[in-house]
Amino acid sequence: MFETKLLFKQRLFSWFDSYDIYDETEQTVYVVKGQLAWGHCLKIFSVYGEEVGTVKEKVLTLLPKFEVYEKERYIGCIQKELTFLKPKYDIDFNGWHIEGGYMEWDYTIVGPGGQRIAAISKELFHMTDTYVMDIVNPEDALYVLMFVLAIDAEKCSRN
Template sequence: MILRFKQRFFSWFDSYDIYDENGNTVYVVKGQFSWGHCLKIFDAYGEEVGTVKERIFTFMPKFEMYFKNQYVGCISREFALFKPKYNVECNGWNVEGNVLEWDYTVVSGSGHDVASISKELFNWTDTYLLNIYDPADALCVLMIVLAIDAEKCSRNNG
């Protein structure tokens, strides 16, 4: 399954559209006013399916994940010198990026690839291509990308 993650150009809060390979909207993400980033995820029918919410006052950046309104775990950045690394608490996944922080690989605890994430260059807004090997993992992979993008935004603007 391939998804294209594209930030909207004009928006007061973080907002994104996520498309499938045919250009159909699969998810819409809307930022909400809060301390730290709070991103609500809606499916193509407008039903809320998840939330990514930044925990504030932590040593390393952490983002809570909710499916509907149920807490399922968090995504946390790990200390690393040259390549960004993230741990996904709810399913034992690990995420490692390249030095430039444009490409990421999501790997399961057993060592198989779950998804690859690539930032598309030369766009007006943040745009990522998500190659997800099992469509059932799409929402969780989307949450990872939202957390990474929000963390980079906070670091670059903070």
């Protein structure tokens, strides 16, 4: 069912948020670098060094909110919803939403018709945060990555 698998590994010694994104053959697909900014700002680069996306935290909002950009073009946002039991997120992009247990980092991104876009799970017992993203359509890989980065940044801000 899944056509693309990406592995998201945080670098062990990094001043700003920094991640390497690999495919199932352990080839680097994207490099994510945190930028000095008020709030989280993560730049996503191709293996050729081309900037392909940005995840930028909006500051001075009641609840955490992140805007996502493909290159320079705004494409949507993700915002934490007010809940008391487990975190929930509202995605403003292609009718997507998130289902699952976010505290355990096992969740699913679902499309407007209920179709699965991606399944995300956190691997335990690693020195740094490591996530597996199983993505149905390879063309959605960058978008899924951006929303996973936003959720990870929001969780880091809470902890």
